[in-house]
Amino acid sequence: MSSAQIELIKQLRDRTGAGLMDCKKAIVACENDVEKAIVWLREKGLSKVAKKANRVAAxxxxxxxxxxxxxxxxxxxxxxxxxxxxxxxxxxxxxxxxxxxxxxxxxxxxxxxxxxxxxxxxxxxxxxxxxxxxxxxxxxxxxxxxxxxxxxxxxxxxxxxxxxxxxxxxxxxxxxxxxxxxxYIFESEIPAEVVKKETEIEIEASKADPKFASKPQAIQEKIVEGRVRKNLNSQVFVDQEFILDTSKIVGQVLKEHGAEIxxxxxxxTGEGIEKAQSDFAAEVAAQLNNK
The missing domain is CATH 3.30.479.20 (Elongation factor Ts, dimerisation domain)
Structure with a gap:
């Protein structure tokens, strides 16, 4: 079977969901015409609900x-x-x-x-x-x-x-x-352990800055606190830009409208669904060899 025919079989299977061997028969019967092969499969009633039960719908x-x-x-x-x-x-x-x-x-x-x-x-x-x-x-x-x-x-x-x-x-x-x-939607949703971890990361990163090291301890703590808040607030919805007026943040427009979330x-769509990956040519060869 030529690589061109294998590609036609793949197209037909993707479009109809019919079985691999049924797609091969349809392509051969319809002389490599995918549109006619689709009609052929439907006329033969080869697209059955039961055959789809174990397929991945992503x-x-x-x-x-x-x-x-x-x-x-x-x-x-x-x-x-x-x-x-x-x-x-x-x-x-x-x-x-x-x-x-x-x-x-x-x-x-x-x-x-x-x-x-x-x-x-x-x-x-x-x-x-x-x-x-x-x-x-x-x-x-x-x-x-x-x-x-x-x-x-x-x-x-x-x-x-x-x-x-x-x-x-x-x-x-x-x-x-x-x-x-x-x-997060609100800053209050950020877990304490996340704040702690981000603080540890920021302290470690700041050690490479000689200007930071020369500052008093109290100032260092305020700098770290500010950087951590800035980093985490970028992940908070009400502190992000309002898409319809990027000069304002979401929290600001909520307040202006007297509203709260x-x-x-x-x-x-499809988040969390693992799509199966396969070598289509190898799959065709394997099934043909078993016939």
């Missing part, structure tokens, strides 16, 4: 659905970005969102059961394993607003709850949170 979309005082942020995965970026997958994600916000399942297990038929149908139509990976509920009380932002058509989804302000401002805060990767949640 692409997809993170999405948010809102209704009244509630919002649900959730992630739906597929195997390839070809499927996750398709209109059909986008419609499927929105359909799942409507079911979740209407039925309000308390757990992921309940939610998975509720949308199982939607995912199974999507797998049959799109030829890839499709799963609801995770979800989290957001609720607002009286005087609070839920802000949301979905970035790059579902690569990142962010929701925040603010006390005070309004819906539009809460959405702006969600945009700013999406644009940064803070370790109650809670935040951020989903990045």
């Amino acid at each position: 692409e997809g979309k993170s999405w948010i659905e809102e209704s009244g005082d509630d919002a649900v942020i959730f992630e739906v995965n597929s195997e390839t970005d070809f499927v996750s970026e398709s209109p059909a997958f986008g419609d499927l994600v929105k359909e799942i969102g409507k079911v979740l916000i209407e039925k309000k399942p308390a757990t992921l297990e309940e939610a998975t059961e509720m949308v199982s038929s939607i995912c199974a149908d999507g797998t049959m139509r799109m030829g890839e394993k499709i799963v609801l990976r995770r979800l989290k509920w957001i609720h607002k009380s009286a005087g609070e607003n839920i802000g949301t932002y979905i970035h790059m058509k579902g690569k990142i989804a962010v929701a925040v709850v603010l006390k005070g302000g309004d819906k539009a401002f809460a959405d702006d805060i969600a945009v700013s949170l999406c644009s940064s990767l803070p370790t 109650v809670s935040t949640v951020r989903f990045t």
